Amino acid sequence: MVVDRVVTRMRRAPFTPGRVDPTGLSAVATYAGDPEPYVNCGYVLAYVPGANTPPQVYPAARGQLAFQRGPNRTPAERRMSLNAQVTVNFVPQPGSTLVTTETRYTLQKPLDTLAYPSGEAGAQAEAITFSTGETATFSQGTVCQSNGQLERQALESLLSEGASATP
Numbered sequence: 001m002v003v004d005r006v007v008t009r010m011r012r013a014p015f016t017p018g019r020v021d022p023t024g025l026s027a028v029a030t031y032a033g034d035p036e037p038y039v040n041c042g043y044v045l046a047y048v049p050g051a052n053t054p055p056q057v058y059p060a061a062r063g064q065l066a067f068q069r070g071p072n073r074t075p076a077e078r079r080m081s082l083n084a085q086v087t088v089n090f091v092p093q094p095g096s097t098l099v100t101t102e103t104r105y106t107l108q109k110p111l112d113t114l115a116y117p118s119g120e121a122g123a124q125a126e127a128i129t130f131s132t133g134e135t136a137t138f139s140q141g142t143v144c145q146s147n148g149q150l151e152r153q154a155l156e157s158l159l160s161e162g163a164s165a166t167p
Contacts, residue, residue: 009157010029010154010157014033015086018030018085025090026088027088028085028086029086030085030086031084032082034063034081034082035080037149038147039107039145040146040147043057044060044142047068061080063079078109080109083106084106085104086102086103086150086154088100101154103146104129105130105131105132105144105146106127108127109126109142126138133145133146
């Protein structure tokens with residue numbers, strides 16, 4: 001069955017294969033890891049630790065970033081992780097099959113301030129969830145959306161089966 005072969009091939013991509021619909025009309029895979037290759041959240045300005053330089057520009061979706069924040073240059077570490085569920089749907093058509101993808105993204109962003117001027121440490125964390133073609137906004141205004149790469153990789157697993165696809 002094509003769906004089973006697609007799931008097998010998805011093991012080679014960044015996915016962890018999940019369930020296959022018993023009717024053979026859909027397959028689910030998950031991804032957990034660095035969001036930077038798959039999500040666009042704009043850019044952040046951050047001071048480089050130990051350097052007396054202007055702030056540097058970094059992708060906001062970077063998995064981990066050590067920096068200094070604020071006028072006192074308080075050391076901080078910013079992390080972001082992605083958990084995504086990709087569903088590949090196979091819809092029979094007369095003489096062909098329509099293949100679509102649906103992805104649900106959950107971004108988690110803990111921010112650890114290593115030491116405030118008072119000497120205490122602090123932490124904040126939040127998560128946002130969105131689907132392909134949607135955006136979501138963290139509380140401090142960072143807007144994130146998918147860049148289509150997870151869906152592309154899922155569909156490319158079909159191309160290795162000899163199918164043709166148009167994104």
